[in-house]
Each structure stands twice: as C-alpha cells, then as structure tokens.
Amino acid sequence: xxxxxxxxxxxxxxxxxxxxxxxxxxxxxxxxxxxxxxxxxxxxxxxxxxxxxxxxxxxxxxxxxxxxxxxxxxxxxxxxxxxxxxxxxxxxxxxxxxxxxxxxxxxxxxxxxxxxxxxxxxxxxxxxxxxxxxxxxxxxxxxxxxxxxxxxxxxxxxxxxxxxxxxxxxxxxxxxxxxxxxxxxxxxxxxxxxxxxxxxxxxxxxxxxxxxxxxxxxxxxxxxxxxxxxxxxxxxxxxxxxxxxxxxxxxxxxxxxxxxxxxxxxxxxxxxxxxxxxxxxxxxxxxxxxxxxxxxxxxxxxxxxxxxxxxxxxxxxxxxxxxxxxxxxxxxxxxxxxxxxxxxxxxxxxxxxx
Numbered sequence: 353x354x355x356x357x358x359x360x361x362x363x364x365x366x367x368x369x370x371x372x373x374x375x376x377x378x379x380x381x382x383x384x385x386x387x388x389x390x391x392x393x394x395x396x397x398x399x400x401x402x403x404x405x406x407x408x409x410x411x412x413x414x415x416x417x418x419x420x421x422x423x424x425x426x427x428x429x430x431x432x433x434x435x436x437x438x439x440x441x442x443x444x445x446x447x448x449x450x451x452x453x454x455x456x457x458x459x460x461x462x463x464x465x466x467x468x469x470x471x472x473x474x475x476x477x478x479x480x481x482x483x484x485x486x487x488x489x490x491x492x493x494x495x496x497x498x499x500x501x502x503x504x505x506x507x508x509x510x511x512x513x514x515x516x517x518x519x520x521x522x523x524x525x526x527x528x529x530x531x532x533x534x535x536x537x538x539x540x541x542x543x544x545x546x547x548x549x550x551x552x553x554x555x556x557x558x559x560x561x562x563x564x565x566x567x568x569x570x571x572x573x574x575x576x577x578x579x580x581x582x583x584x585x586x587x588x589x590x591x592x593x594x595x596x597x598x599x600x601x602x603x604x605x606x607x608x609x610x611x612x613x614x615x616x617x618x619x620x621x622x623x624x625x626x627x628x629x630x631x632x633x634x635x636x637x638x639x640x641x642x643x644x645x646x647x648x649x650x651x652x653x654x655x656x657x658x659x660x661x662x663x664x665x666x667x668x669x670x671x672x673x674x675x676x677x678x679x680x681x682x683x684x685x686x687x688x689x690x691x692x693x694x695x696x697x698x699x700x701x702x703x704x705x706x
Contacts, residue, residue, distance in 0.1 A: 403503050612652040674686070
C-alpha cells in the first residue's frame with residue numbers, strides 16, 4: 353500500500369504562506385487604522401481650524417489614503433483565511449463585501465483633490481501654506497500657519513473657474529516690515545494682479561530671511577500660442593506722498609452720489625450724503641464706507657465706476673470687487689444686489705494731517 357504524502361505537505365505550505373500574508377496584512381491594517389485614529393480627531397475637534405500638514409499632504413488626504421489602504425489590507429486578510437465547509441457561509445459574503453469596499457475606497461481616494469502649497473515671498477518660504485481643493489467650476493482653500501505638523505487656519509479663499517491660484521503660482525506675496533501681504537487671482541489663473549489694490553490677506557510676518565532662491569509668488573503665464581502680455585503684474589499708479597487726503601475722499605464720495613443718476617438711499621431708506629472733510633479721521637489712514645441702493649442698481653453701479661475712471665483713476669478687478677486707484681485714494685466696490693439689494697463702496701487712503 354502506498355501513502356500520498358505530497359498533497360498534505362503542499363497544503364501545509366500554502367496554509368503557512370496564507371498565515372504569513374494574514375499576519376503582515378494585519379500589522380499593516382493596525383498601522384493604517386492608527387494613523388486614522390490620530391489624524392482625524394485633530395480636524396474634527398477643531399471644526400477644520402487645525403489640520404495635520406505633512407509635506408504635500410493634508411490630514412484629509414492622509415485619512416483618505418489610509419482608509420483605502422486599510423480596506424485593501426482587510427480584503428487581503430479575509431481572502432488569506434482558508435474557507436472550508438460551512439465557513440463559506442460567512443467568508444463568501446464577507447469577501448464580496450470587503451472587495452466592494454476596497455473598490456469604493458479606491459474610487460473615493462481618486463476624488464481627493466487637496467493640494468498643499470507653501471507661500472513664498474522674496475524667494476523664501478513664509479511659514480504659511482495654502483491647502484486648496486476644487487470641484488467643477490469652484491475652488492476653495494485655507495491659508496494655514498504651520499507649526500510642526502499642525503496647520504492652523506488664518507484665512508480662507510474662494511475662487512472661480514475651478515483654478516487653484518496658489519498651486520498655479522498666480523499670486524503675489526510681499527513682505528513689508530512685520531507684515532506679509534498676499535494677492536491672488538479670483539476669476540482665473542491668468543487674471544492680472546496689482547499690488548496697488550487691497551490685498552486678499554494681511555498676515556503677521558513669521559520669517560525674516562530673504563533671497564533663499566525658491567520659486568513662487570509669481571503670476572502664471574497664459575498657456576497659449578499667442579505671445580504673453582508685456583506685463584502680467586500691474587503696479588498701478590505710483591503712490592503719492594502721504595498728505596491730508598480727506599478732501600479727496602469727501603470729493604469722490606460726493607461724485608459717487610452725483611454719478612448714480614437717481615436718488616441714493618441706505619438700507620433703512622435714508623438718503624445718503626457725502627461726509628465733510630473735517631468729519632473724517634486722519635490718524636495715518638482715512639476712510640469712508642458707503643452702502644446704498646438706487647432705483648436701478650446695475651445702471652448706477654456702472655455709471656459710478658465710469659465716473660471714477662473719468663477722474664483719472666486706474667481700474668482693476670479682484671476677489672469679485674471692482675477697484676479704482678489714483679495714487680492717493682483707493683476704491684473697493686461690489687454690487688451685491690442679488691444678496692442684500694445693496695451696493696457696497698469703500699474709500700480708503702493714507703492720511704497725514706498738516
């Protein structure tokens with residue numbers, strides 16, 4: 353009589369290989385699960401105010417990647433376990449479930465589109481990064497101050513055309529004294545930027561170094577066969593020497609009222625009047641805000657902007673706002689008729705009393 357010992361030995365070898373595979377996959381699963389348990393609460397507990405930032409990855413991307421990896425390793429564990437006789441009743445459906453979960457997790461990870469871009473000024477990193485995500489024709493992001501691996505939100509962005517201004521380098525960052533001023537595109541990555549306009553962010557300066565040799569903080573060129581514009585950054589009129597600018601603010605406020613063409617009232621229905629120059633502050637800066645409506649907001653808004661341009665003010669647009677500047681007074685205007693039925697004008701200038 354002969355004994356077939358080859359089959360049991362082969363089966364034992366396969367079983368040992370499966371056990372080793374299951375052990376390795378189990379250890380990997382524990383690692384991925386541990387990362388999820390550590391990283392996810394940081395963002396959840398702070399409602400997004402704090403986020404893990406590790407190199408080019410945010411906590412959200414790390415969690416998504418670990419979720420995908422953990423479902424894959426769980427699938428490996430389930431398929432590595434031998435299924436004999438009645439075990440198929442349990443392992444058969446379970447294998448199908450984890451395999452489907454792995455596919456769903458992998459697909460979800462491909463939809464994770466969040467980039468991390470360090471903000472560069474004067475050739476050096478500034479200690480701030482921007483995490484950006486886009487969906488269809490919209491994009492949003494958070495400006496974060498990074499300490500170790502934790503990024504704390506200090507501002508947010510929301511732009512059109514699904515573009516990521518910081519990842520696409522369509523921003524300007526300038527350090528001045530103890531502050532960092534940042535401008536970024538809104539409509540698209542090829543929008544003209546101007547440092548004569550109000551910056552999107554004014555942040556405390558964290559880094560003193562300059563000329564580190566890093567690229568960044570420049571406006572992206574338009575990707576087309578046509579020659580690029582001669583200048584992608586418009587500095588606007590040169591700032592005039594600081595003086596008492598209250599008369600100009602008062603004059604332009606009056607011109608705004610007259611250019612509207614129809615009676616101008618505030619949110620309470622009270623007629624809007626221009627301030628007297630003597631009533632305006634002059635403690636380094638001066639300003640006057642105007643919030644109003646007319647019988648035809650759209651026509652009045654266009655007429656007012658045309659009147660400012662006719663006075664020699666250069667025009668620009670950024671962050672859904674129309675801008676005017678003549679070296680002394682800055683105008684930031686926005687027609688929010690579709691939201692609150694009002695137009696919002698803000699006149700500002702540097703001011704030094706005689």
